[in-house]
Amino acid sequence: MKVNTMFFSATGTTRKVVSRIAEKISENLEKGMVVKSFDFTLPNARKEPVSFTKEEIVVVGVPVIAGRVPNVLLKYLNSIKGNDALAIAVVLYGNRNYDDALIELRDILQLNGFKVIAGGAFIGEHSFSKILAKDRPDEKDMAIASDFADQIYSKITAEADFQIVNVKGKSPYRDYYRPKNLQGEPVDIRKVTPLTNSDCNNCKLCVSVCPMGSIDKEDVSRLIGICIKCGACIKNCPTQAKYYDDEDYLRHKYELEIEFASRREPELFL
The missing domain is CATH 3.30.70.20 (Alpha-Beta Plaits)
Incomplete structure (x- = not known):
């Protein structure tokens, strides 16, 4: 089987985890096998649809934005054709919560013809901050990613009939997470720009x-x-x-850094 990665990774955290999982699976399957990479972070990469075959394994990774798969990626993700390829769904979040992002990604892949056999929620340095989950994924995270890959390899070689993996999340999905102001009212920071x-x-x-x-x-x-x-x-x-x-953005950033400072660990589903 051929091993592939597909990822959106603006600051490199998602790419790091997805690549480690794919490389370890590939190494277990056949030493020297080259992992093919589909990086759809930049706009031009999302112009051409991609398709796979049932002889392929695809590790798909996206960041979590407001507890969900980024809505700007939905059109592209829904253009990918699985054709019974095996898929591993991976989401990266900034230590707050991944809410329904993983189950949403799993469902997107399943509806587009993938057999989703595993899923993982990993932690990366928050996009708003340089101190929240600083320098993650770190060595401990990467060791967990390697062990996850070994477990996936064992599953691939032991099973013939794959069922869709159960992951944490709600369906129907919850609304996108929204920060609140000092009065406890939701605020919209979508139009805030640097x-x-x-x-x-x-x-x-x-x-x-x-x-x-x-x-x-x-x-x-x-x-x-x-x-x-x-x-x-x-x-x-x-x-x-x-x-x-922006005042609301900065307040939200500060709250995240204080309220979610405690280290969270990756969650794996097989």
């Missing part, structure tokens, strides 16, 4: 890493599309020129 300070040296790195293609190449302080708060421009900026100043 600003650019005078430290910007116009290197245009932010243009190349924006997964929505929303940063104007001629004026990097200007957005020409939506911002999903993925952290790519802020965390990759060499001069730390990108930042947010």
Whole structure:
């Protein structure tokens, strides 16, 4: 069987976990087997649909945004054809909760012809923060990912008739998670966008890493599309020129860093 990865990973955390799982499965199947990678983080990569065959294994990873699969990815994800390929669903969240993201990803893959035999929810450094789940996935997370891959390999080689894996989550899915203001009322930060300070040296790195293609190449302080708060421009900026100043956003960021500081561990389903 051929092993593949498919992932959206604006800051590299999802890619790291998905790649480790796929590489370990591949190594168990046949030493030297090359894992094929489908990185659909950038806009151009989401223009062409992808299809697989029943002789393939696909480790699919997406970040969790507001407790769900990012809605900006739904159209693309629903264009992928599984054709009875085996799939492992993986979600990465920033230590708050993954809510219904994993069950939603599992269902999307199943409806598109994959046999979803395993699922995992892993933790990565939060896109809003440099201290919440800092530097995760770390060595402990990666060791768990390797062990998960070994368990998947054992399942693949021991079973002939695969049933859809049961994962944590509710169906119908819960609404997208929304932060609250000081009065306890939900606030909408979807239209909040990053600003650019005078430290910007116009290197245009932010243009190349924006997964929505929303940063104007001629004026990097200007957005020409939506911002999903993925952290790519802020965390990759060499001069730390990108930042947010919205009051509701900053309050939510602070609350996340305080309320969800305790380490959460990956959850695996086989």
